[in-house]
Amino acid sequence: MTSYGKQTVTVEEQKGHSLTLALMVASTAVGGTVQYGYNLAITNAPTVYIQKFINETFQERWGVHLEVYKVTLIWTFIVSGFSLGGLIGALLAGPMSIHFGRKKTLLLNNIFLMSSALLAVTSRTARSFEMIMISRFLVGINAGVSMNVQPMYFGESAPKHLRGAVSLSSAVFTSFGVVLGQVVGLRELLGCESCWQYLLASNAVPGFIQLFTLPWFPESPRYLLIDCGDKDGCLKALRQLRGREVRTDELDEILQEQDEAQGKRTQQPWDLISDCSVRWQLISIAIISSAMQLCGNDSIYFYASYIFQEAGISAEHIQYVTIGTGACEFTACILCNLLIEQQGRRMLLVGGYALMTCCAAIFTVALSFQDVVSWMPYMSMVCVFTYILSFGMGPAGVTGILPTEIFNHTARPSAYMIAGSLMWLNLFIMGMIFPFLVNGLGQFCFMPFGVVCLLTAVYVGLVLPETKGKTLSTITNEFRTLNFHKQESTEPKSKQAHDQLSVVFHSIAL
Incomplete structure (x- = not known):
């Protein structure tokens, strides 16, 4: 008990x-x-x-x-x-x-x-x-x-x-x-x-x-x-x-967030854009949400059929092998779910994008020598599955969590609007330009994706603080040093009112 x-x-x-x-x-x-x-x-x-x-x-x-x-x-x-x-x-x-x-x-x-x-x-x-x-x-x-x-x-x-x-x-x-x-x-x-x-x-x-x-x-x-x-x-x-x-600590966290939101209206997207106190939070979700689509993971699904065909798989069996790509990402997301509270958000993001960068480079080499070396098509297949696995174990899962963890209650809906809009806009752009990338760049078509993955991994490693197991106030305080270049206290101004409300709320709960 x-x-x-x-x-x-x-x-x-x-x-x-x-x-x-x-x-x-x-x-x-x-x-x-x-x-x-x-x-x-x-x-x-x-x-x-x-x-x-x-x-x-x-x-x-x-x-x-x-x-x-x-x-x-x-x-x-x-x-x-x-x-x-x-x-x-x-x-x-x-x-x-x-x-x-x-x-x-x-x-x-x-x-x-x-x-x-x-x-x-x-x-x-x-x-x-x-x-x-x-x-x-x-x-x-x-x-x-x-x-x-x-x-x-x-x-x-x-x-x-x-x-x-x-x-x-x-x-x-x-x-x-x-x-x-x-x-x-x-x-x-x-x-x-x-x-x-x-x-x-x-x-x-x-x-x-x-x-x-x-x-x-x-x-x-x-x-x-x-x-x-x-x-x-x-x-x-x-x-x-x-x-x-x-639990009293959970009630305290909700009450603290209520106290910080008290008297504030719900922020609109344009409010966030002009708010210096969330500048780096907004930059972070904009970069990471855009990278979700610009990394080329969804595009690789379309390219998979060609790769499997080049590897010698018959046309009637390609549909079954393609299911393996989806199953690969599903398995990776489950593994990420098990690891996220142990390894943290930043580690999974950096590790996922770093592995995708390596896969994009190897994939380019494999495509370049696919007609020369007999076993290169199989290397391409390995790259496809590894790329998808890396995406599923990091970016696919962690990206959707960040707006909840780094924005307060009044800013959270607008933060998701901005992140979601960028994700869908980039998905549309990628769907339109990917065929031209393949035709124009040939075997080098995945190099732009590799560059996106590399830059995103560097940004996350240098800028984004770890949010695992932290309260919103702690996370906000870490971003405050980036937003204002100095450490400031995030202690609520109405601490006494918060304590009084907490006592009343806990008495009701008990």
Whole structure:
């Protein structure tokens, strides 16, 4: 048995409420970041069939047979619609999470998803490729909102010693969504010509699971106390997530954050940009969020098929080997989840980007000698898997945690808006320029990615402080030396009022 103040908690109760937290995470993620990974993957299998459908539609309407490049251009707009929708979703995430709360935003977000699925499943009958385009845009909005709000909800609901692992589960579920999308997209399942419309609409299933399960779990305790002023609701949420074990140090941390946010309005993105006290926090999330896409990890998925073909794998088996790339990132994210509270955030980021830099260099050499040395294609395959593994063990998981840990409650929604917008914007840019990089640079096409990884590793190693197990005040104090070039106390000015409120809050909790 464990005692905290007047409370006595059995080991069984602790396990039971750890299970509650785990179920909350699963319920949130299945309709959240799973959608991002899933919708990235499911468009690969039906590419040829949808392009054929586009051509047939033009012939039926106007009697025009499109040239290949015109079909490819329309397909590019369909694919890029997902990124543009994600950018809009990232911009909506901040206002929605403030106005509706974290949990309700995630539930309302399914409106975009269900509308997208309805358009996708009826597009073939309606003979409209425009419906597919709108469908991808709407599901992009859904992914953009969930990619921002979910890590915020997790970071504000998890205890400090599990904050990193719980927040990192967003990346685990994203990679799981990629694998799931690759499996469902197999020709033997929904990746065949007769079923592509059902494949595009299958993302509604995880959405329904979330709609039926998430209402049973509480809102973010920090949102309830700081934004809504609901002390009783905050305590009820904490008890539901922790059991009867409501630790005084956790209450103190929430109260301190409330005290620091008292009298301050929620900051808008332009407020953060002009605020000198968060200058380096903002620079850090801008660089690290941009590097997530500019490192080329998503692009390497598209290049993988060519590499596997050059390695001698038959065309009919490439789809199964490609699943291995998604499974590789999924495994790496799980390992990162186990290591993050031991190794810390900075170590995983620096190590991940440093390994990716090495892989990009070796990959370039392997591509250069692929036609000369017989075993070089297999070296390319090793580089693909190692690159993805390095990404999954560091950048994929840690990046989404940082805004929660380095920004206070009033700045956090806007920080996620900025980080998410940069991520989606760079994803769109990479999707548009990657074919030109391959054509223009040839075997050197991954050198720019290697440079991005190297510069990001150097920046993180020199600038970003470690946030593992630290309170927001401690982290803010470390950034203060960068922002103002001197050490200043972060002791709350209203310390006496905070202590009085703490006594009242603890008495209610006990």
